[in-house]
Amino acid sequence: MTGTAGRVALVTGASSGIGAATARVLAERGMRVAVNYLSSGKAAEEVVADIEAAGGQAMAVQADVREVRAVENMVEQVRAAWGGVDVLVHNALIPYAVKSFQDMTWDELGGKLDAEMHAAFAVTKAVLPAMAAQRWGRIVYLGTGLSRRPREGMIALGTSKAALEQFARYLAQELGPQGITVNIVSPGPVESRTADAVFDDATKQRQVAATPLGRLAHPADVAQAVAFYAAEDNSFMTGTTAAVNGGMAMY
Structure with missing residues (x-):
């Protein structure tokens, strides 16, 4: 991708996992990356150090996105x-009951719904004025395949992320005329480590067996x-969902 040099990206929940990987990729592509964390300050600083060691620019920023x-x-x-923030990647995982x-x-179901949407609302409201003023922006929300394909015990996560994904489509419609794209990575x-804590080996093996590409996602x-959606030259995709699941579900 081209033309992203100097853009400012904010990645929520970026001290580990998908958020940390996203921060590193966006920095590799020339963006200055704000690495948000809730309590893992040391891990966030390590992500920043990795980015700087590779020649990129990053800073750690603490906030509870709720x-x-x-x-x-x-x-x-x-x-x-x-x-101002040019690219928002809202990845922070709000705790939920399985x-x-x-x-x-x-409280477990409604609390997750409320916290999920409150966080998305807050971070989007905060970055939107700068994007609207320059008539350019990229917003990417992290969803889940569970919002379309239910799995036992995952009703709180799947329902809340389904709400987030529909919220994103409404924003895509409203913000498109201002040059701001809004997309979902699912x-x-x-x-x-989070998955390891929730699922046993047998469950993981069943998931791998159901995946045509033969492994779980990294x-x-x-x-x-996420980086594809955030790119300067990806200017005509909005309101879409990218399913990153190795073919486990095709839609």
Whole structure:
């Protein structure tokens, strides 16, 4: 991809996993990257150090993306250093319960829905004025294949991400005339510490067996799709969803 040099990207939840991989790829492509984290400051600084060692520019920025004031302060910190945010990658994972609907409380389901949408609302509101003023922007939300293909115990995550994906389509329609694209990257199962904590080996083997490409996604696979949407020359795709799942689900 060309023409991304100097653009400012904010990646939420970027101290590990998909977020860290995305921060590294965007930096490789010439963007200055703000690496957001909640509590893993040391890990975020390591991502920044990796980017700088490779010749890129990055800074770590702490904020709980569920808190409006914290998000506003974070975006102001980035603006003071580099100017407005050109590219938003909203990847931060809001905690959720893994259980059946019958065992779930409203606080567990409704709380996840509320926190998911509140975070997306807050970070988008904070970066939008600069994008609208320059009539250029890229917004990428991380979804999940579970929003279309249910799996046992994942109702809280799947339902909240389905809401996020529809929110993204409405934004794509509204913001298109201002030169701002809004897209979704929807990973299938990803090899990560989070996945290891949730799924046992038998489950992972079943997932691999159901994947034509014969493995689970790596964070870098997802990061490449995000970078595609974030690129300067990808100017005519908006309101779309990229499924990064090795063919496990085709739609």
